[in-house]
Amino acid sequence: MKKLRVFISGTKYFGQEVFRLCNSLEFVEIVGVCTPLGDRHMMKMAQLFDVPVVPGGTLKEDTLPDNIDLGITAHSFDYIGTKTRYKANIGWIGYHPSLLPRHRGRSSIEWAVRMRDAITGGTVFWLNSGIDRGDIAYQDICFIDPKMYGMEPRKAAKLLWEHELQPMGLRLLEKAICDIHAGIIIKNPQQKEYSTFEPNTDGKDIFKPDLLMLGSGSD
Numbered sequence: 001m002k003k004l005r006v007f008i009s010g011t012k013y014f015g016q017e018v019f020r021l022c023n024s025l026e027f028v029e030i031v032g033v034c035t036p037l038g039d040r041h042m043m044k045m046a047q048l049f050d051v052p053v054v055p056g057g058t059l060k061e062d063t064l065p066d067n068i069d070l071g072i073t074a075h076s077f078d079y080i081g082t083k084t085r086y087k088a089n090i091g092w093i094g095y096h097p098s099l100l101p102r103h104r105g106r107s108s109i110e111w112a113v114r115m116r117d118a119i120t121g122g123t124v125f126w127l128n129s130g131i132d133r134g135d136i137a138y139q140d141i142c143f144i145d146p147k148m149y150g151m152e153p154r155k156a157a158k159l160l161w162e163h164e165l166q167p168m169g170l171r172l173l174e175k176a177i178c179d180i181h182a183g184i185i186i187k188n189p190q191q192k193e194y195s196t197f198e199p200n201t202d203g204k205d206i207f208k209p210d211l212l213m214l215g216s217g218s219d
Contacts, residue, residue: 001027004181005067007088008042009034009059010074014166016041018074021170023049027181031068034059034078061087070180072173073127080127090185092127093176095169097161099139100125101195104132109157109165111198116149120160122168124176126187131197135187138172154201 006028008019015035019042022028030049035042036056046053054063061083064071071092073080085092098108100123105111112120121141126134142164148156179186 003027003029004177005029005031005069006072006177007032007034007064007068007070008072008074009076009078009080010042010072011035011039011056011077012041012075014075014169015039016045017166017170018072018173019045021174022072022177025174025177028177032065034076060084064088070177071127072177074173082129085127090180093124093137093173093180094127094134095173096123096125096132097165097169099123099141100132100136101190101192104195104197105200107157107198107201108132109160110153110201112144113148113151113153113156113160117144120144120165122165122172124169124172125190133190133192133195135189137176137186137188140168140172142168 004027006022008015008022008030010018010033019030019033022030030051032052032054033042033046034054034056035046037043043053052065056078059078060081064084064087068088070090071080071085071088073092073094080092096108098112099121103111109120119141121139123136124138125132125136128134144160148160
């Protein structure tokens with residue numbers, strides 16, 4: 001069986017679990033990871049399985065190993081540039097915890113709570129030069145418990161991520177990786193007329209009068 005050569009750019013617990021997922025699939029070979037050297041989750045896995053590490057902030061075409069089939073981002077803070085994306089034979093996929101094209105941006109879960117969305121979900125998509133704008137491969141949905149609307153939004157987002165959206169991401173990525181290995185490539189363009197992009201809630205002045213109508217700009 002021909003191995004699918006995978007490179008993972010990721011951090012924290014989700015990056016660790018994506019590594020663990022890929023390592024559990026007999027047809028996958030992890031050929032490298034990109035993560036900050038101080039990240040205890042991804043570094044632990046890379047060291048345990050003797051996988052080469054590209055230090056966070058240095059990932060580019062020249063530092064990415066040769067002959068990569070698929071790149072995966074998993075809570076990655078490294079920008080995957082055009083030349084780096086095209087160096088992978090098949091491309092790069094990532095997981096975003098929203099129903100793209102709705103809630104593009106880093107604080108997507110928190111905005112789903114703030115806007116009192118009844119339903120949210122997760123999306124595995126193909127990376128392109130835009131932020132969360134690539135073609136959709138797989139999506140799934142979950143309901144938001146109305147009790148969360150009365151909670152502090154960041155706390156509610158954390159609970160929603162840990163109990164619903166993180167496990168969903170692992171399931172969707174496993175489906176994507178298995179299908180890609182079988183030669184099944186799904187790419188559905190996002191419907192930009194439904195897109196929203198909200199600011200990072202770590203910044204100041206995040207509330208805008210026209211926020212509910214805020215678009216994403218041109219694709």
